[in-house]
Amino acid sequence: MKKLVISCLLLSFVGLQSCKKNEEKKEAAEVDAEKTVSTQCYKAVYEKDTIDLKLNTLKNGKIGGNMSMKVANSPEKVGDIKGEFRGDTLFVDYTFVEVTNKNKTFKNPMAFLKRDNKLILGNGTMQTTMGVTYLVKDKPIDFDRVKYKFDSAECADK
Secondary structure (H helix, E strand, C coil), X not given: XXXXXXXXXXXXXXXXXXXXXXXXXXXXXXXXXXXXXXXXXXXXXXXXXXXXXXXXXXXXXXXXXXXXXXXXXXXXXXXXXXXXXXXXXXXXXXXXXXXXXXXXXXXXXXXXXXXXCEEEECECCEEEXXXXXXXXXXXXXXXXCCCCEEEEECCCCC
């Protein structure tokens, strides 16, 4: 009877240890997929408005980065972007805070068209459902009549 209990305990420990190793391998793969492969910075200026954008291309093909929006007559917005390219269009979620009120976080969808070495911030119809804002799929995004066209810029270390 003792040998049976000891054998069962031993098998349990071996099983748990192998699960732990699989978990560690999975976490290592996720970290590896989120490693930055390249970084590109952009800047858009329109009248008194300035937007700085830093895009990090990750090993898994996704895009991360940050953006700072200084728009005339409104508080500066700073935050992170996450998304991916679909064809020549970059779809991201911009999660940001206003510098004057860091207690409230906002999240907006954005679409950028990559044309030549530039990015164009598109205007699209947004809809909010159950607290989540998204670009309406059936409505086209306008990349022609826009304010913000981003040119490549030197990356500032932040």
